[in-house]
Amino acid sequence: MTKKLLLLFDIDGTLTEPRQKITPEMIEQLEQLKDKENIDLGFVDGSDYCKQKEQLGQDKLNLFKWKFNENGLITFKENKEIHSNNSKYSKYSKNFKDYMGEKHFTKFINIILKNLAKTEIPKKRGTFIEYRDSVLNISPIGRACNQDERDEFEIYDELHNVRKNLIESIKQDWKNYCYFNEDSKPELQKINYSIGGQISFDVFPEGWDKTYCLQFVENEYDEIHFFGDKTYKGGNDYEIFNDKRVIGHKVETYKDTIKLLKLINK
Template identity: 30%
Template sequence: MEKQEINYVFDIDGTLTPARLPIEAVFKTFFLEWIQNKKVYLITGSDYEKSVEQIGPEILEAVTACFNTAGNICYKKGKVIYRNDWSAPPDLIHLLNQFIENSKHPIRAGRHFEHRIGMLNFSIVGRNCTREQRNDYNLYDAEVKEREYFCKTIMEQFPEIEATVGGQISIDIYALGMNKAQIIKHIKGPIHFFGDKTKEGENDYAIAKKLTKLPNRVFTVKDWKETMEILKQYNRNS
């Protein structure tokens, strides 16, 4: 039987780049060379503009496709291939505003809602926060598990909606099933997935859960440096 070509699928934030920051120059050079003659896909909760900002147009031109906003829109070389539209219901927005009012975390920096194609990104501290405020909230949430509570409450009150912990400060909200796992149906053959949020309740969990059986593989990484080391191992084994 002819060996099937592997499809490599990478989360972006925290896997290819530091959280919310551009890709490191040394890794960008390595990654651009590594992806040559391979089927490589990117999947992220962020919009396409943020992907351009984080990893640059060169990588986006070189990969097979980039799935943004949890796979609710797909780009190939900058052109839209498909999109799924969805809007959060008013009752959900009301609940999220209650979270903002009742959270014991002291900082409200503004821009708590970010409406993206097919999903809503929500944050207590807000996307206008400084790097220090972002890190402070991440430490606070690690202790009290506030975002996990938000996700659980949302899904209890809105069974047709899914909510997952994403990044350092936010949660991702979308229609049930419209998470990162939806991209699997657009990829033929075995998938090797790299992500940093693969625990239950996190935004890489849905796709990772569906790729547990061989010939698929899941690599949970702590940062871009670990991703780079694993890819170097691929080179040594090839």
């Protein structure tokens, strides 16, 4: 009996160059896979629908049976939304702000802003914090930078660990706040940080990483194969790559993904 497979992809650095559009060669491989009766395709990404549509294209989104926006806190199956983090199906039923409470969330933002201001790097632009329902995306250089500046920051970050150091500073300040604040509660310290893409990292409540999406597919397939590039500890693919429900495939760039898909398509 032929096994039923789900091929699940990260987007940035796996299906595309970071923040770039999907290539015709990648589309060709995905189209061939979609034609196989025993294979379904899906993607899981921390970004929202608009960014995914920008990179993959509106028409090519239909290649994917499963679309997991914001790590699966918003889930589409066959273009129909079947789950959102504010729905009755969610075990959390809250966004990040509601999870913390307005007072604590505002303090958390202030701590992030303070540490961003203290971060010394050659260039800074704009949009340093992007609030999504389930995730805060933090960028030391700012998401308003152009592609050349993205590339420059990525190299600088590899040499100086800007994002890693910023995360550690935020963690320590938040730990101190939670310890000394009389209104603190245990959930406030259950916050995860994961580096992704070229210029930023995500912050979210514990359990809201990419493994969140697996609850919707783990009983529908014989095997779930995940493809991602940030599979190291602290990377935003780490948890799902190492989950026992998944067979993980590490790639360095989208070109590695194409090579693996060609082998499957043979």
